[in-house]
Amino acid sequence: MHAACENRLSDLLPLLPHRFSEEELVQAVSTLIGRPIYVEARDMRGNFACGLRERYSDREVISFEIHTSPLHRSQIICHELAHILCGHKGSISYADIPSDEELADMIDWSVLGISARTSYEEQDEQEAELMASLIVQRMYRATVMPAQRPAAADERWNAMFT
Amino acid sequence: MIRLITLGLPALLVAAALFWIRPRRNGQARPAHSGSTITMLLAWAVAIVGFHPGVQEAADSVTRDLAKLASNALMLIASVSVVSWLMFLNHEQVEARRRLRPRLAFLGVAVAVMTAAFFSVPADRRWSSEFTNTHWGQAPVLLHVYTLAYVLVMGHATYDCLTQTWRRSSQSPWRVHRAGLRGAAIGCFFVLLYLAYKVVNAGASIAGVELFPGGPRCTTLVTPYRCAFSFTAPLLGVLLITAGLTVPALLWPAAKMLRRRWERKTAQDLLPLWTDVTAVRPQVILRAVVVETDPDVVLHRRVVEVCDGILDLDNHRSRAIERMATEAVERRGQAGTATGAAIVEAAVVAAAIEAARTDAREQDDPAPQATGESARAGDLRAEALWLRSVSQQYANNDIVRTAVAVQRQAAPTATAA
Numbered sequence A: 001m002h003a004a005c006e007n008r009l010s011d012l013l014p015l016l017p018h019r020f021s022e023e024e025l026v027q028a029v030s031t032l033i034g035r036p037i038y039v040e041a042r043d044m045r046g047n048f049a050c051g052l053r054e055r056y057s058d059r060e061v062i063s064f065e066i067h068t069s070p071l072h073r074s075q076i077i078c079h080e081l082a083h084i085l086c087g088h089k090g091s092i093s094y095a096d097i098p099s100d101e102e103l104a105d106m107i108d109w110s111v112l113g114i115s116a117r118t119s120y121e122e123q124d125e126q127e128a129e130l131m132a133s134l135i136v137q138r139m140y141r142a143t144v145m146p147a148q149r150p151a152a153a154d155e156r157w158n159a160m161f162t
Numbered sequence B: 001m002i003r004l005i006t007l008g009l010p011a012l013l014v015a016a017a018l019f020w021i022r023p024r025r026n027g028q029a030r031p032a033h034s035g036s037t038i039t040m041l042l043a044w045a046v047a048i049v050g051f052h053p054g055v056q057e058a059a060d061s062v063t064r065d066l067a068k069l070a071s072n073a074l075m076l077i078a079s080v081s082v083v084s085w086l087m088f089l090n091h092e093q094v095e096a097r098r099r100l101r102p103r104l105a106f107l108g109v110a111v112a113v114m115t116a117a118f119f120s121v122p123a124d125r126r127w128s129s130e131f132t133n134t135h136w137g138q139a140p141v142l143l144h145v146y147t148l149a150y151v152l153v154m155g156h157a158t159y160d161c162l163t164q165t166w167r168r169s170s171q172s173p174w175r176v177h178r179a180g181l182r183g184a185a186i187g188c189f190f191v192l193l194y195l196a197y198k199v200v201n202a203g204a205s206i207a208g209v210e211l212f213p214g215g216p217r218c219t220t221l222v223t224p225y226r227c228a229f230s231f232t233a234p235l236l237g238v239l240l241i242t243a244g245l246t247v248p249a250l251l252w253p254a255a256k257m258l259r260r261r262w263e264r265k266t267a268q269d270l271l272p273l274w275t276d277v278t279a280v281r282p283q284v285i286l287r288a289v290v291v292e293t294d295p296d297v298v299l300h301r302r303v304v305e306v307c308d309g310i311l312d313l314d315n316h317r318s319r320a321i322e323r324m325a326t327e328a329v330e331r332r333g334q335a336g337t338a339t340g341a342a343i344v345e346a347a348v349v350a351a352a353i354e355a356a357r358t359d360a361r362e363q364d365d366p367a368p369q370a371t372g373e374s375a376r377a378g379d380l381r382a383e384a385l386w387l388r389s390v391s392q393q394y395a396n397n398d399i400v401r402t403a404v405a406v407q408r409q410a411a412p413t414a415t416a417a
Helices: A002-015 A022-033 A070-086 A123-144 A153-159 B002-021 B034-049 B053-062 B066-090 B093-120 B130-134 B141-169 B175-206 B226-269 B271-280 B295-312 B319-331 B338-357 B380-396 B398-410
Strands: A037-042 A051-055 A060-065 A113-116
Touching: A002 A022, A002 A070, A002 A123, A022 A037, A022 A060, A022 A070, A037 A070, A051 A070, A060 A070, A070 A123, A070 B295, A070 B380, A113 A123, A123 B295, A123 B380, A153 B066, B002 B034, B002 B053, B002 B226, B034 B066, B034 B226, B053 B066, B066 B093, B066 B141, B093 B141, B141 B175, B175 B226, B226 B271, B226 B295, B226 B380, B271 B295, B271 B338, B271 B380, B295 B380, B319 B338, B319 B398, B338 B380, B338 B398, B380 B398
Parallel strands: A037 A060
Antiparallel strands: A051 A060, A051 A113
């Protein structure tokens, strides 16, 4: 699983600079899949998940819990992006969402599949979380280490002492 | 002293070049600019050897002042090697080579002009001749053409180096890099000081004013005092540039080691909180990376799992406990401090863990998470620092212990409710 995630990441990283933001990451994944990705912050407290990925025929929608720390939000967004990168169909459908859940009102009925970040018992969730961890780890390492193969002038200057 | 410096400094530069040539671990590619860095260091080593009294005497024995021409030409080559290094840092290799070509042509023309001027002036009219020393105002114009060619090439290269290293010194994300680049920029300033001396000296001499008296050889770093500008300033400049560009590279492995130690230690410090959070919310653990041994990976997972666990315990966050802890923190004079915020968060989380452990009824209006936004920039380091302080308070603070005791006594279980 680790190797498969690294492979997918190697397709994505050439689209990104050494140091990249969440916005750049979302844009790169969107370019890779050829569909727009919308990221929305939501108050999801009291719901069964802190992150959601809704798969539609023409777009992807990611929702993340707003009431948590910035790093945690990044992890949640990367987890949902990882579902998209891994080509997961979504383990739950619109009908599976309990009607008393507030989320049921937020999701369009035309959704093709939903992935929810709850636990890592299912293989898809495990894979997405592992991949998210690899992405966030790259983001962290880029802040403490220069690029191994610097591309832009900034990266070359940062790599000059290593 | 002069002999020692003119041999010691080149040895240091050669050692620095060897450091850059060294084979990399794990077949890691050498940075693209390594070639130009090595060339630059070796060019400066050769240029400084050109100042060695033995070399100077040998050159002067061929024809008067040949040592000056040789050392000046070597200094120009060294200064253009700096330009080359800057080019390769700022541009792709092909583009860097393209931009470098006219500068190399400029260098070639300047050295040719200097050489032609030098040999066109009779030996008894050159700088160290008695006539020129005593009648500098009547010195051949070609000697001034020589100086002009020299200062133009050197000045352009040095100014380029100063502006770029200074600008980049504020952009680098690492403190040690910033310090190194600032050192190099200050070194460039000393080289410019030397060039200014050359222009002023030439101008003063033409005007018949002897601003910098003294014989042709330096006896110490500052005697005769023109040596402070003609010898020590460029030497100091080269030393600072070399140190500025080399010391950060030498310190980098140590900085890396310290970072890994910090990551390992912080992951360890998070254990008390992580252990108890994951005991009541085991689903937050990602077992797929359990074999990972990189300290940053371990730290990252521990931080994320604590965040997940705390978020999952949201419905057990008690406002009553939060109030109690806040009042206790105020009584201790820690209100408004990072430690105070960590104590309150630790108390609320500890009570929430206790509530989950005893299957207590969920809060109707749960207390919000202490986001600690001001201290949490969104990166792993900032988040880990915040959670580490929460974990430390969680493990040791008596306000937290009181919160757990209060929670234990007060809350009815979900089943009882």
